[in-house]
Amino acid sequence: MEMQAFLPYLLPLLLLPVSLYLVSFIRKKGSDDLKNIPPGSKGWPMLGENMEFALLGPQKFVKDRMEKYSPDVFRTSLLGEKMAIFCGAQGNKFLFMNDNKLLTSWWPQSMKKALLFPEFIESNLKEVSALKRSFHHDILKPEALKQYIPVMDALAREHMDSDWKLGSVVKVVPLSKKYTFELACKLFLSVVDPEEIKKLSDPFTLVTNGMFSVPIDLPGTAYNRAIKGGAMVREELMRIIKQRRKELIESNDNEGRDLLSKMLLVRDEDGVLLSEMEISNNIIGLLVASFETTSSAVTAVMNYLAELPHVYEEVLKEQMEVARSKGPDELLAWEDIEKMKYSWNVARESLRLTPPAQGAFRETTTDVTYAGFTIPKGWKNPKYFPEPEKFDPSRFEGSGPASYTFVPFGGGPRMCPGKEYARLEVLVFMHNVVRRFKLEKAIPNEKIVFYASPTPVYGLPVHLHPHKK
Numbered sequence: 104m105e106m107q108a109f110l111p112y113l114l115p116l117l118l119l120p121v122s123l124y125l126v127s128f129i130r131k132k133g134s135d136d137l138k139n140i141p142p143g144s145k146g147w148p149m150l151g152e153n154m155e156f157a158l159l160g161p162q163k164f165v166k167d168r169m170e171k172y173s174p175d176v177f178r179t180s181l182l183g184e185k186m187a188i189f190c191g192a193q194g195n196k197f198l199f200m201n202d203n204k205l206l207t208s209w210w211p212q213s214m215k216k217a218l219l220f221p222e223f224i225e226s227n228l229k230e231v232s233a234l235k236r237s238f239h240h241d242i243l244k245p246e247a248l249k250q251y252i253p254v255m256d257a258l259a260r261e262h263m264d265s266d267w268k269l270g271s272v273v274k275v276v277p278l279s280k281k282y283t284f285e286l287a288c289k290l291f292l293s294v295v296d297p298e299e300i301k302k303l304s305d306p307f308t309l310v311t312n313g314m315f316s317v318p319i320d321l322p323g324t325a326y327n328r329a330i331k332g333g334a335m336v337r338e339e340l341m342r343i344i345k346q347r348r349k350e351l352i353e354s355n356d357n358e359g360r361d362l363l364s365k366m367l368l369v370r371d372e373d374g375v376l377l378s379e380m381e382i383s384n385n386i387i388g389l390l391v392a393s394f395e396t397t398s399s400a401v402t403a404v405m406n407y408l409a410e411l412p413h414v415y416e417e418v419l420k421e422q423m424e425v426a427r428s429k430g431p432d433e434l435l436a437w438e439d440i441e442k443m444k445y446s447w448n449v450a451r452e453s454l455r456l457t458p459p460a461q462g463a464f465r466e467t468t469t470d471v472t473y474a475g476f477t478i479p480k481g482w483k484n485p486k487y488f489p490e491p492e493k494f495d496p497s498r499f500e501g502s503g504p505a506s507y508t509f510v511p512f513g514g515g516p517r518m519c520p521g522k523e524y525a526r527l528e529v530l531v532f533m534h535n536v537v538r539r540f541k542l543e544k545a546i547p548n549e550k551i552v553f554y555a556s557p558t559p560v561y562g563l564p565v566h567l568h569p570h571k572k
Contacts (some may be wrong), residue, residue, distance in 0.1 A: 422534050
């Protein structure tokens with residue numbers, strides 16, 4: 104089963120031998136050998152080190168190269184791009200402190216080709232968004248998110264009633280993806296019909312499964328499916344956006360009931376309304392951030408709760424105190440979330456050990472010197488954090504870890520505006536699972552594989568046991 108899962112990623116290896124000499128020659132001609140660039144490897148021509156990254160997993164991939172080349176920074180080639188990987192707290196600090204100075208946000212060409220309209224593939228991310236960053240902060244700040252909590256809780260209860268049956272074995276991965284995607288559709292687009300959601304979720308899954316694979320668009324590859332899935336997602340979003348624009352004009356609505364409506368009414372920095380393509384770009388960006396990474400975070404938390412009974416018991420104690428303070432049908436509110444301090448420490452420790460986003464991309468705007476090496480202009484920089492392996496939620500008590508050592512939501516001026524949204528979604532889901540079930544892993548040592556995010560190879564099946572009286 105594991106080899107079958109990798110076949111779409113390995114297929115390009117069988118299709119490239121004739122082109123390797125030419126590609127190698129072209130790459131040498133444009134090399135940066137004259138500069139004091141960081142030590143490392145370019146990997147295979149065209150393929151780079153994609154396969155090593157996928158087979159080893161991000162943590163071992165980085166650890167091995169830190170030991171071989173440099174504990175500070177090393178070079179590699181991933182997703183068809185020359186990259187420098189900055190390591191540890193000092194690397195994180197350097198990147199965050201120089202964001203929008205020496206570095207700028209960036210997506211690999213392969214990702215843009217899968218996610219965006221062809222007209223935007225050569226554009227920078229600011230042009231793709233066409234929105235002020237303050238807009239995302241305004242719609243995702245705690246005050247705005249408070250109204251989302253009852254909606255999150257109601258949907259989580261529906262999912263528990265329909266998909267999580269006491270005494271059964273359920274697979275956490277597909278169920279967490281289903282919940283997070285349905286929630287995003289409901290909150291961002293007011294789309295609640297299962298068939299309408301399926302028109303977005305099925306092709307979107309193709310995109311997330313393939314956009315980090317070897318970026319070769321040939322039939323049968325995961326990347327080819329990602330390209331096709333992206334086109335289907337954009338087509339469906341354009342239909343929804345056009346229909347909503349028509350409704351807003353007919354109703355003379357100047358406020359908007361959801362994120363999509365607000366985007367249709369907001370103006371860019373020049374006072375111009377966003378085009379339908381620009382709105383689609385923004386919605387896709389939010390779906391990527393809220394779907395794949397949040398469902399992976401939920402899966403990681405469930406994995407540790409099922410694996411560590413002593414941690415589960417402390418979470419259960421806290422969540423039952425919250426439940427006892429509520430009426431039988433009363434939905435969660437902001438005040439309840441604020442009481443879930445140990446649960447959030449458990450979630451953060453899960454994120455530390457199994458980070459859902461394996462890196463964040465930056466591009467140098469000029470030659471940059473770091474740790475005695477030069478990172479040439481135009482090179483890209485994903486951030487990683489090498490972690491110890493002990494699961495210990497208490498490390499987040501008090502002032503928590505040292506600065507720049509725990510950065511699942513980024514830092515500096517590019518701190519992820521969806522941090523609070525993710526916190527609410529994870530805690531609401533934890534509350535609904537833990538107060539209903541005792542979890543037990545069906546496959547104790549299930550292997551984790553890495554696609555867009557770390558994924559248990561069999562979907563993390565767990566037994567749902569009743570609580571002891």
